[in-house]
Amino acid sequence: QVQLVESGGGMVQAGGSLRLSCAASGRALSNYRTGWFRQAPGKDREFVVAINRSGGSTFSADSVKGRFILSRDIVKNTMYLQMNSLKPEDTAVYYCVADQRFGVSRLQAGWEYWGQGIQVTVSS
Numbered sequence: 001q002v003q004l005v006e007s008g009g010g011m012v013q014a015g016g017s018l019r020l021s022c023a024a025s026g027r028a029l030s031n032y033r034t035g036w037f038r039q040a041p042g043k044d045r046e047f048v049v050a051i052n053r054s055g056g057s058t059f060s061a062d063s064v065k066g067r068f069i070l071s072r073d074i075v076k077n078t079m080y081l082q083m084n085s086l087k088p089e090d091t092a093v094y095y096c097v098a099d100q101r102f103g104v105s106r107l108q109a110g111w112e113y114w115g116q117g118i119q120v121t122v123s124s
Contacts, residue, residue: 002027002113004096009118012086016122020081022096022115029072030055033099034079036070037108038092039117047106048094049081059104064090086122093117 008020020036035050049060049070058070069082079096095118097111105111 002029002032002098004098004113004115006094006096006115006118009094009120011121011123013123014086014088016086017082017084018086018120019083020094020096020118020120022079022081024077024079024098028074029077029079029098030074031100032113033101033104034070034072035097035104035111036081036094037097037111038090038094038120040089040092043092045095045108050097050104050106052104053102057104059106061106083120086120088122088124090120091122092120094120 003025005023012018033053036048037045038048039045051058051070067085072079096115098113099111
């Protein structure tokens with residue numbers, strides 16, 4: 001199975017940018033659909049953005065559309081989440097996810113492999 005490890009989290013002021021990394025090992029991300037979820041304090045885990053296996057189609061939540069960009073580096077076997085114009089409501093634990101199925105899913109059940117999560121805190 002593929003293992004996922006997030007990095008790059010931390011604290012940033014509102015309006016700033018941050019890039020999360022998710023290093024994969026054991027399997028090539030090119031054979032998985034990949035994406036990110038997040039869980040804010042006191043809230044359910046929610047879908048953020050995802051890309052299909054071929055990398056040809058991306059889908060993002062309305063709350064992050066135009067601000068967050070998902071990308072993958074095949075050579076490094078790493079996926080990234082570039083977060084721009086961050087808002088306090090973006091504060092959450094962010095999880096990178098992967099799944100061998102085709103297409104994408106906005107549901108937690110649609111993703112088999114999960115990272116441990118990494119904290120992102122956006123201050124006012």
